[in-house]
Amino acid sequence: MTHAQQAARFADVADVSARLAAAGYLPDAQIATTVFLADRLGKPLLVEGPAGTGKTELAKALATATSSDLIRLQCYEGLDEARALYEWNYKKQLLRIQASQGTDGADWGELHDDVFGEEFLLSRPLLTAIRREDPTVLLIDETDKADVEVEGLLLEVLSDFQVTIPEIGTIVATRRPMVVLTSNATRELSEALKRRCLYLALDYPSAEREREIVLSRVPELAPALAEQLVRTVRALRAMELKKSPSISETLDWAQTLLALGLDTLGNDEVRETLGVVLKHASDQTRAAAELRLN
């Protein structure tokens, strides 16, 4: 098996936790185990969950923890092969052909080999990640935003880690990148893609873990206030809001309290700063009513 030859990046699950924590990301048992398995089994990691639960952050922390470079492919509707994999630099090719028209003896075969050479190839994230010889983490962000056809493209790349360019040949990865795909679950990804990946559902963290995250990211915050903050955010999440506050919004809130120099979280403070965590007017009215702020 090819990926068995690759040296494992992590020794065990505890090692994953420790190194991610050192990179500024506090994983829970589920995240650490799944990351460890993704490394051991040599499979891409599909991370799914609501916005702002630290999916992209996980990939960045992985890159730091394994001292790899992060290559990012941001998906969007209309993303195609030319943007994701590779593209020929038409304009440059054209100039090359026009330039050779004046000179005599320029053989067509020679010219053909020339314009379809390395120099005219525009490498896009997927091809870049495969060709790299240094350790790499490939982040395919918001996979659900891309069209279904892109998934087909990903299947080929992710199962064999090779790309076939008709004019050049097949390029096989010399060093397999660690692949992280993220999705907000706005649409169901295809079964085929999911089958090739390890699945990690990221949800809002437990109260304890969220408090730790807040304290590690905003160390100046008093622990008692962090506790109060996390519990308030959890109360907000229990309501039926259009957009529940995510971890990043909890952190924003912590920063805000710090910047304003507030040391308790009472009715007035929450009412004044609610806009930091809730971004819909209807959500704010609702939260104010349910928390009896007025």
Add this chain to the structure above:
Amino acid sequence: MTDGGLPAHLDGFVRAVREAGIPVGISAAVDAAQVLTAVDLLDREQLRHGLAAVLLQRAAQRQTYDVLFDLWWPLSDRPEVPAEDGDDVEAVPDDGSTDAERQAALAAQLREELLRRLLDGDEEALRRFARLAVDQLGQGQPSASGQSFFSYRVLRALSPDTLVSQLLDGLLGGADRGGLAEQVARQTVRERLAAFRAAVEAEVRRRSAAERGRDRVARTAVKPLADQVDFLRAQSADLAELRRSVAPLARRLAARLSAKRRMGREGRLDFRRTVRASLATGGVPVVTHHKPRTVHKPELVVLCDISGSVAGFSHFTLMLTQALREHFSGVRAFAFVDSTDEVTRFFAPGADVADAVQRIGREAEVVTFDGHSDYGNALGVFAERWASAVGPKTSLLVLGDGRTNYRQPGLPVLADLVRRSRSAYWLNPEPARLWGSGDSAADRYAEVIPMIEVRNAAQLADFVTTL
């Protein structure tokens, strides 16, 4: 563990997961075996998360999976409970008091212990305590088939819900009641009580599995996935769960619908822009530019039965209507019981659905007679008052069970509406085999309009992708 050792045990577990409605392919099963070689088998949580990573494909499956995992990979029977601090429950003095008295004393003691643990908020300790409580209080009458355990016995003896006010006092620590602090504390209490209840239930399941065999327990313990819950049988807890699942579903539907609007071939060649762009490539038009196509804006008319018999279903579809309203301007919603009224105004973008449903019940004129469904009259009123709502660009969506209370079904009116619309569908929350039974006119309606069985969220999702 079964005779075939670890592989056979894993195989049994995978099969149980499959039976619970989670599709697990052969490759996933192979991966699961590989996981066993990679993780530390002595660490149960590692095994749980490791297997979940290869066996699951959606977040909604996790709950079912956890129940099954606890049954197939149970904790050992002798937990480390007695060694815990403060677990001096064994020391109830045997001073000749009756069984009932001793039981009551034990319950009181455990109740105090529970209060302490709940205030403390340490989940692991709470779980250990739940196991102890089941052991001490959950036993039913021993019968020929063995000892059985019941969660209701534990919960009745400890009545954790009556601890709420003490817990609030403890959490607020002398601060004033009312306002933000109390609401936040209440939420914390709710979470911890729910965690305790879940722990008790899990422990009872574990013990029952040891007694009665895990296959039987698995079959009763596993709840259907949220999107498989029957609309008409949905309990209020299921509805809350459905409401959570509708948001991503609606977003998915809207994304798909709008994608369809935007995709497709590009419009006519934009000559001017193409020529200008070609200047960069020496006059060769390498990249062509096109005018955006004039898109056909879909107009959707939703006609929804909101009578009591289809309450769960109509609530769900109204949520969907609301979500679609936020993405398309051309959605109009009508509700009916025995008369019809337009309810689009209740679904202004940003409005709250639960609120809207209540206001519809209060303000919309959907009942003129006796509050029982009258499809004939409702369709008639709709066709008469909003004749212009259905045109050649309109998709018509009728939602209801087609149970007419033996009144006029109003077939010709519906047939006329269908003829005038671009496309029309009827979504019926009843199983197809019941169409036409009793007062259902669904089979007759099905002759004039395509009728689709939509009993759960999964079927609804299937339908909309074909829209």
